[in-house]
Amino acid sequence: MHAPDILVIGGGIAGLSAAAALSKHARVIVLEAEEQVGYHSSGRSATMLHYALGDRLVRALTLASRPFFDDPPASFSDVPLGRRMPVLVHARDDELEQLDALQAELSQFASLERLDAAGVHQLCPLLRENANHGIADRNGIRLDPHALLQGNLRELRARGGELHTGQRVVTTDRDSGAWTVTTGAGGRYSAPVLVNAAGSWADELAKPAGVRPLGLEPKRRTIITFDAPPGTELDGLPFAKTVGDELYFAPESGRLFASPMDEVPSEPCDAQPDELEVALAAYRMEERTTVKVERIHSRWAGLRTFTPDHHPAAGFAEEADGFFWLAGQGGFGLQTSPAMAAIVESLIAGSDWPVADVAAAALAPGRFFAQQP
Numbered sequence: 001m002h003a004p005d006i007l008v009i010g011g012g013i014a015g016l017s018a019a020a021a022l023s024k025h026a027r028v029i030v031l032e033a034e035e036q037v038g039y040h041s042s043g044r045s046a047t048m049l050h051y052a053l054g055d056r057l058v059r060a061l062t063l064a065s066r067p068f069f070d071d072p073p074a075s076f077s078d079v080p081l082g083r084r085m086p087v088l089v090h091a092r093d094d095e096l097e098q099l100d101a102l103q104a105e106l107s108q109f110a111s112l113e114r115l116d117a118a119g120v121h122q123l124c125p126l127l128r129e130n131a132n133h134g135i136a137d138r139n140g141i142r143l144d145p146h147a148l149l150q151g152n153l154r155e156l157r158a159r160g161g162e163l164h165t166g167q168r169v170v171t172t173d174r175d176s177g178a179w180t181v182t183t184g185a186g187g188r189y190s191a192p193v194l195v196n197a198a199g200s201w202a203d204e205l206a207k208p209a210g211v212r213p214l215g216l217e218p219k220r221r222t223i224i225t226f227d228a229p230p231g232t233e234l235d236g237l238p239f240a241k242t243v244g245d246e247l248y249f250a251p252e253s254g255r256l257f258a259s260p261m262d263e264v265p266s267e268p269c270d271a272q273p274d275e276l277e278v279a280l281a282a283y284r285m286e287e288r289t290t291v292k293v294e295r296i297h298s299r300w301a302g303l304r305t306f307t308p309d310h311h312p313a314a315g316f317a318e319e320a321d322g323f324f325w326l327a328g329q330g331g332f333g334l335q336t337s338p339a340m341a342a343i344v345e346s347l348i349a350g351s352d353w354p355v356a357d358v359a360a361a362a363l364a365p366g367r368f369f370a371q372q373p
Ligand SMILES: Cc1cc2nc3c(=O)[nH]c(=O)nc-3n(C[C@H](O)[C@H](O)[C@H](O)COP(=O)(O)OP(=O)(O)OC[C@H]3O[C@@H](n4cnc5c(N)ncnc54)[C@H](O)[C@@H]3O)c2cc1C
Pocket: 009, 010, 011, 012, 013, 014, 015, 031, 032, 033, 034, 037, 038, 039, 040, 041, 042, 043, 044, 045, 046, 047, 048, 049, 167, 168, 169, 170, 197, 198, 199, 200, 201, 205, 221, 222, 223, 301, 302, 303, 304, 305, 327, 328, 329, 330, 331, 332, 333, 334, 335, 336
C-alpha cells in the first residue's frame, strides 16, 4: 500500500501542475489511468494563451498566469513554454457591435490595437475581403503543452513526488481519516487528501466516493490541419478568430490548423472527430478565408469540460472530508494552469492566496448546491 500525504487523480495539466505546487509541502503521488501524461484534453488543445476566451474570471486567472509563462523558474523547463503569436479577432460589418463590446472587455487585460480593413489584411492576408474590422493583441502565446506537462513533472519529481501511470482508479473509500483507492492494475493507495483532477471523468470519480457530482459537461471540439496556399508566409500569421464562436485558425508545423469551435455534448471518453464537424471546419475556413481546403492532413478531437457556470471548481467538498475538487477548466485549462495550481496550493497547504481579483468563493464547489435543501 502506497501512503503519501496527498493523492492526485489525473495526469493532465490540472493534476500535474497542482501536484508540482503541492509537492513543496507534502509527499504527493499522481495516479494517471493512461500510460502517458496528457493523453486526453491536455494533449489535444489549440494551445493558445489569449483573452478572447471565457469571461472576466477566466481572464483574471489567465492574466495571473501570464508571468509564469513569460519567465518560468529555471528548474521548470530547459525549453521555452511557448512562442509569441499575435491574436487577431476579426469581424464583418454586421458583427461590429460585438467586436466593440469585446474590445471594451479585453482592453482591461491586454494591450490591444484596433485595426481597419487594411490592418486586418496586412496581419492576416488569408481572410476574405469582408473582414473589415479587427482587434489585435500582439502579445499572445502559443503554448507548448509538452514542455508544460514535462516541466511540472520535473518539479514534482525533484521534490520527491511520484507519477504512477497505467493506474486507473476503480474504487474510492473513506475510512479512518483517509481515502483508500484501488486501481485496475491492482495498485492500492491511501492518503488523507485526495485531489480529483480527473478532467472529463471528475464527476464519475466522485459518485462512487459518495461525493455529489458537480454537473460537469464534457463538450467535444474538433481540429483539422491542412496545407496553406503555396507561398503563404506562415511564420507571420496570427491566431485568427471570428468575433463570434465560429472559427479559429493558425499556423501549425508548416501547415494550418482550424476549428469550427464546435461544442458537442459528450460522455467522458477518448474523443474522436466526427465527420460532420470535420466538414464544418473546412466549410467555415473556405467561407471566411480565401484558402481552399483541398486535402485534410490530420484531424483530432478533445473534450472541454465545463461546470454549470463555466468557471472552474477548486476546493474541498463540503460533505466529504479531504475530497478536493479541481475540475471544469473548459477551454482555458492550459493558460490558467499556473494560477490554478497556486490556488490549490493555497487552499490545501495554506500558502498566500495568489489571485487578488478572484475570490475563493467563486471557485468553491459548494456554490452549485447553495440553493438545494
Ligand atoms: C480542441 C481543444 C482546444 C483547446 N484550446 C485551448 C487553448 O487554446 N488554451 C487553453 O488554455 N486550453 C485549451 N483547451 C482546454 C484544455 O486543453 C483543458 O482545459 C485542459 O487540458 C484540461 O486539463 P485536465 O488536466 O483537467 O484534463 P485532462 O488533460 O483530460 O486530464 C485528466 C486526466 O485524468 C485521467 N483520469 C480520468 N479518470 C481517471 C481515473 N479514474 N484514474 C486515473 N486517472 C484518471 C485521464 O486519463 C486524463 O489524463 C482546449 C481543449 C480542446 C479539446
